[in-house]
Amino acid sequence: MARLSTQSLRIDVPGRADGSAIDISIEPGQVWGVIGPNGAGKTTLLHTLAGLKNARGGQICLQGRSLQSLGRRTIARRLAVVFQDHQDSFPATVLETALIGRHPHLSPWDLDTAEDVELALSALAALELKGMENRLVSTLSGGERQRLAIATALAQAPEIWLADEPTNHLDLHHQVAVMRLLREQAQAGCGVFVCLHDINLAARWCDQLLLLEPDGQCCWGPALDMLVPSALERLYGQALHVTELNGRPVFVPAD
Amino acid sequence: MYRGDLQRMLPPLIVLLGMGLLSLALAVSIGSVPIPPGEFWAVVTGGGSELHRTLIIELRLPRAAAAFATGGLLGVAGALMQVLLRNPLADPYVLGLSGGAAVGALTAMLFGLGVTAVSGSAFAGAMVSVVLVFGLAHGTGSWTPTRLLLTGVVVAAGWGAVITFMLALSPSEQIPGMLYWLMGDMAYARSPWPAVTVLVVACVLMLPFGRSLNVLARGPLQAAALGVSVRPMTWTVYAVASLLTAVAVTTAGAIGFVGLVVPHMLRLVLGNDQRLILPASALGGGILLVLSDTLARTLLAPEQLPVGVITAMLGVPTFLYLLYRSR
Numbered sequence: 407m408a409r410l411s412t413q414s415l416r417i418d419v420p421g422r423a424d425g426s427a428i429d430i431s432i433e434p435g436q437v438w439g440v441i442g443p444n445g446a447g448k449t450t451l452l453h454t455l456a457g458l459k460n461a462r463g464g465q466i467c468l469q470g471r472s473l474q475s476l477g478r479r480t481i482a483r484r485l486a487v488v489f490q491d492h493q494d495s496f497p498a499t500v501l502e503t504a505l506i507g508r509h510p511h512l513s514p515w516d517l518d519t520a521e522d523v524e525l526a527l528s529a530l531a532a533l534e535l536k537g538m539e540n541r542l543v544s545t546l547s548g549g550e551r552q553r554l555a556i557a558t559a560l561a562q563a564p565e566i567w568l569a570d571e572p573t574n575h576l577d578l579h580h581q582v583a584v585m586r587l588l589r590e591q592a593q594a595g596c597g598v599f600v601c602l603h604d605i606n607l608a609a610r611w612c613d614q615l616l617l618l619e620p621d622g623q624c625c626w627g628p629a630l631d632m633l634v635p636s637a638l639e640r641l642y643g644q645a646l647h648v649t650e651l652n653g654r655p656v657f658v659p660a661d
Numbered sequence: 662m663y664r665g666d667l668q669r670m671l672p673p674l675i676v677l678l679g680m681g682l683l684s685l686a687l688a689v690s691i692g693s694v695p696i697p698p699g700e701f702w703a704v705v706t707g708g709g710s711e712l713h714r715t716l717i718i719e720l721r722l723p724r725a726a727a728a729f730a731t732g733g734l735l736g737v738a739g740a741l742m743q744v745l746l747r748n749p750l751a752d753p754y755v756l757g758l759s760g761g762a763a764v765g766a767l768t769a770m771l772f773g774l775g776v777t778a779v780s781g782s783a784f785a786g787a788m789v790s791v792v793l794v795f796g797l798a799h800g801t802g803s804w805t806p807t808r809l810l811l812t813g814v815v816v817a818a819g820w821g822a823v824i825t826f827m828l829a830l831s832p833s834e835q836i837p838g839m840l841y842w843l844m845g846d847m848a849y850a851r852s853p854w855p856a857v858t859v860l861v862v863a864c865v866l867m868l869p870f871g872r873s874l875n876v877l878a879r880g881p882l883q884a885a886a887l888g889v890s891v892r893p894m895t896w897t898v899y900a901v902a903s904l905l906t907a908v909a910v911t912t913a914g915a916i917g918f919v920g921l922v923v924p925h926m927l928r929l930v931l932g933n934d935q936r937l938i939l940p941a942s943a944l945g946g947g948i949l950l951v952l953s954d955t956l957a958r959t960l961l962a963p964e965q966l967p968v969g970v971i972t973a974m975l976g977v978p979t980f981l982y983l984l985y986r987s988r
């Protein structure tokens with residue numbers, strides 16, 4: 407059964423006419439990428455899929471059940487969101503932050519068990535944050551915070567990943583490491599849905615792509631079918647040079 | 662290395678509890694008739710002289726218990742408001758609650774009503790202010806912490822003007838009593854039971870919310886993504902914090918500073934886990950207010966100072982020191 411699916415979904419971007427109705431189905435094992443220029447509504451789409459924002463119309467189903475009929479806790483046990491920006495108004499340590507990912511799995515009276523701590527620690531290790539457990543989040547670099555956000559989602563042990571620019575602030579090595587992690591999550595049976603700025607990352611790691619235009623029109627399909635240079639040039643309003651590496655297209659913006 | 666939750670939280674709470682009991686013992690032993698530790702222990706174990714029994718159990722203990730509970734209420738309410746508004750400057754009065762209560766209390770005093778009527782009127786004023794601020798902050802649009810905060814500050818300024826106006830109109834013999842109320846004074850506390858009961862019930866009720874509050878401190882979107890029903894939770898906690906503050910203000914007037922500074926002091930020392938900070942704020946607020954009240958009634962005895970003056974005099978240097986020393 408599809409991990410997450412939509413029927414005639416129309417996202418709500420204020421001041422914009424209705425765009426295309428979106429009918430997608432994120433299956434276990436798939437990595438979906440959303441690409442489009444700034445302001446096209448990638449984040450809005452992601453938040454709508456997470457049930458954090460109301461849609462203008464249509465339906466979202468989480469494993470066959472309407473998202474609206476499910477409580478926040480039930481949703482959070484299956485679906486993790488990695489946000490684009492992270493707030494930390496009060497000081498917290500790295501381990502405390504990763505442990506927050508266990509929240510939906512614990513009842514109000516439960517204390518964190520050794521198993522929860524174990525999961526959080528291994529999530530931190532997977533994101534190469536081992537040894538930083540007791541550091542304050544405010545002392546981390548932007549890239550380290552981004553990896554911490556992904557580690558928190560990993561500790562959440564979701565079946566669906568919704569990640570908004572997961573490679574933001576990351577150096578080249580960690581960009582690859584994070585995309586590989588998401589790929590592995592998909593191979594383990596998760597559905598993965600990411601917003602990306604970098605079309606080369608999208609081309610390299612996604613098997614399904616959704617192209618979102620500033621007016622809300624969109625199209626989707628298998629990645630290699632969607633990576634048509636002329637379509638991408640129109641999408642971004644930018645001329646592109648295209649070359650090929652290991653059977654995958656690589657795009658470089660033209661002057 | 663990480664330690665288990667309970668192992669981490671129990672020691673500071675036990676230390677605070679011990680300090681709380683010690684502060685209460687000190688409060689009932691010190692006064693116009695000092696009671697030496699031996700006599701105090703005799704009374705605790707059921708013996709002691711008649712005079713000492715009366716002094717401790719009937720006169721000093723109710724006042725000390727009321728001070729402890731009031732401080733605890735303000736500490737918890739302050740900690741809750743700071744998390745909800747995600748603003749370190751938030752305190753229990755941030756929604757204009759003390760102003761409303763003060764107008765209520767001063768009105769009752771102007772009409773020469775008794776202590777019970779003053780308390781009742783203060784509680785009513787506090788509730789009017791809460792409803793007013795929430796109604797106005799919602800307005801016709803959406804509702805955000807910033808909007809709520811601004812509405813609260815402006816409504817408080819309005820109450821401030823009304824208070825000054827009332828003070829200007831009041832006969833001069835009533836002014837000292839009014840000023841004492843405005844600065845907070847435990848002499849208004851009659852029975853400690855309402856405050857104690859509300860504090861205990863609130864602490865037990867808030868305990869299971871601790872982890873959700875930790876998540877909520879990271880912002881409403883992140884909290885919703887982690888399974889917190891943000892809206893009902895926020896409203897419940899606002900309502901609880903307002904009720905706690907109203908009970909505190911009704912018991913002892915508008916004692917400033919405890920609700921702002923106690924949670925921050927504890928955060929600087931204990932970290933920011935609300936499961937620990939909420940009970941610790943209850944104990945810490947109680948300790949600060951009991952010690953302050955003991956000083957307030959003994960420092961210039963037989964004159965009594967308003968306790969709000971002492972809380973600030975004790976709290977300001979302690980807080981500044983902790984802040985200066987912190988990372």
